[in-house]
Structure formats: C-alpha cells, structure tokens
Amino acid sequence: MFVKPRVGFAGLSHDHVWQLAASWSNQECELVAASDVNCNLRERMRLEFGVQQGFITWQEMLKGVDLDVLVVNMPNCDHADVVESAAALGIHCQVEKPMAATLEQARKMISASEDGSIALMVNWPTAWDPALRTAIGRAKSGEIGRIVRVLHRGGHAGPRQIGCSDEFCEWLYDPDQNGAGAYMDYSGYGIAVSLELLGRPNTVFAHMLHAGDDMFPGDDNAVLVLGYEDSLAVIECSWTFRGGASWATAIHGEMGSLFVDMKGQTLVQTNHTDKKIYEPDDALLQVALDQLPEGNRDPAEFFLRNFRSGEFDGPTSARFACEIQEIMDAGLRSASEHKVIKM
Helix, strand or coil: CCCCCEEEEECCCCCCHHHHHHHHHCCCCEEEEEECCCHHHHHHHHHHHCCCEEECCHHHHHHHCCCCEEEECCCHHHHHHHHHHHHHCCCEEEEECCCCCCHHHHHHHHHHHHHCCCCEEEECHHHHCHHHHHHHHHHHCCCCCCEEEEEEEEECCCCCCCCCCHHHHHHHCCHHHHCCCHHHHHHHHHHHHHHHHHCCCCEEEEEEECCCCCCCCCCCEEEEEEECCCCEEEEEEECCCCCCCCCEEEEEECCEEEEEECCCCEEEEEECHHHCCCCCCCEEEECCCCCCCCCCCCHHHHHHHHCCCCCCCHHHEHHHHHHHHHHHHHHHHHHHHCCCEEC
8 A cells, every 4th residue: 555755854044945846735745744943934835835844854753753764954064964854764865956065965865765775866956947857868869969068157146136035045155055156056067967967077277256236255256167088067156146147058079069948948959060160050949849748747746756766866866966965065176276177
C-alpha cells in the first residue's frame, strides 16, 4: 500500500521556500512540520500550506516528529549540520542551492548522505527552466557543432532592491553565512551549464568587487572565467543590474550559437553555414521550447520520483553540486590571491 512521504521544512528564511512549498503541496505527500525562529514565518506556512506543527529549531523538529523527507531552506552555512543530523535518522534531504557556504561543508554533506544511505538533492531552479534545458539539449546533440564558448549572466538589482524579505537579507548579505555575496548567489548557475557542456575546467580565475552604494561586507559583482583546452566559459554575477536582460546564457559553437533569455523564456539559434563568421544574412531561428517531461517539471515532483533510488542527475545530484562548489571555492581563492587556480 502506498504511504505518502512525510515532509518537513528546516528553515523558512530563504525566500525560495514559498515556491518550493507550493511545489510540494501539489504532490502525493504530507506536509507535516516546519521550523524557524520567526513565528510569523511558521504561521504563514500554516495558513498557506496547512503545516500544523511548527518548531523554533530544526533540532526540535527532528526530535518531535517522524519525517521521510526534509526540505532545507536555511543559511548556506547551516546546510551541513542539518543534513548530517537528518542522515543519521535516515531522512532524505532536498537542499536549496548552493550546496553549502564552503567546500568543506559540501564534502561533509556527501559523506553524511552516503553513511546514512539517504538521498541528497540540491535544487538549482534552472534545472526546471524550459528555455535553458532546450538550449542545453540542442548543444549536446551537436546542432551548433563543437562548443567553443559559454557565456552566462545572472543577477538582479540587489536583494533589498528587488524586495527580498528582511529574514532572507539578514544572512544573504553576510559572507560568513552565505559564503560570499553576489558571487555565491549566482556563479553556480553558470558553472552548472559549463560543467554539463564542457566538463571540468583546467583553470579557474575570478575577480570580485563591491561596486554599488549598498553597504554590506561582501561582493556585489564578480566575473568567473573557466579555462579548457580548446574552449572557454565566462560567468558574470551581479547585484547591481539596472534594467535589461539580467538572466541570459549564450552557447557558441563552430557551426552556430544559442541565445537564451531565461526571464522572457525565449531561445534563438543562429546557424553559421560553412563555419563562416557571423554575417547579417545568417539564419536566425526562434526555437520552440521543449516541454519538460513528466517527473522532471519541478523540484518536488523530481525528488519524489527519484528519492527512493537516489538517482538524481545533473546539477541536482549531490556529486555534481559538490563539483560546482569545488569550482566556486577555486574562484574564491583566485579572487583572494589574484591568480589563476589550476584544477
């Protein structure tokens, strides 16, 4: 007989949690508990999603209620402690991106999940983006030839400027809790695309700075360059974008290019016949987006389909997410030491 998995939420301060809760509420599962020090957030979870049991700390929740799945939406620096405790109880975990604040913490999560034989998934929202997934599929199929360059731009005007909650901003602006600033918030998205298309880089170089007038201790702009033998990836991260397309990916191959606007959900392909340099008469193709297959349309649906086997793939797998974290860590060292890091 099918028994609905019992789901709990560890932390409610990450603003992504409300989209995640909506996703989970549409699945064959039972939302039974949530923990957060903020009583208003616990009450919102009760009113909007019917989560009746609220706890001040995640430790109290793990002691007070039986869970099958834990959805972790806490400061990045706390992910490892939560996953280690959940794994010891055999509770499967979905963690909001990035995997952790540091590489050491990410590796602890891998060890804990393996020791506890639990499924560990890291949710990167771009995994459910039709435009980006269509572009990656076309690039992998060889439609634009050998890939020579990947460009990714991610960001916005700043957490406060776009209306992030006070609870989210409290730790998002703190490098100790977040891991960095805009760099930690956005570099992983571009790294994930680069790993899927180009694999592990040979070198990593990053430059980070605080360019805006919003006062906090971390970076608000960063550029990350991943070097390969015969290709390149450039990843831009910003909390100071003002207007324009703040989310975009370009994939350049020897036979064409793919341009993704993730905000507008559009994909354009150019085809360079006979490998010629781009000219105005080259074909411009507005590409119809592929529909995401059933079971792969959102993080809750994907988790519930796969968690008993633990067979997550792409950036949602713990191993892949840890590799993202390793490259992020190399970028932090590069920016601090002002040098190229060899992988």
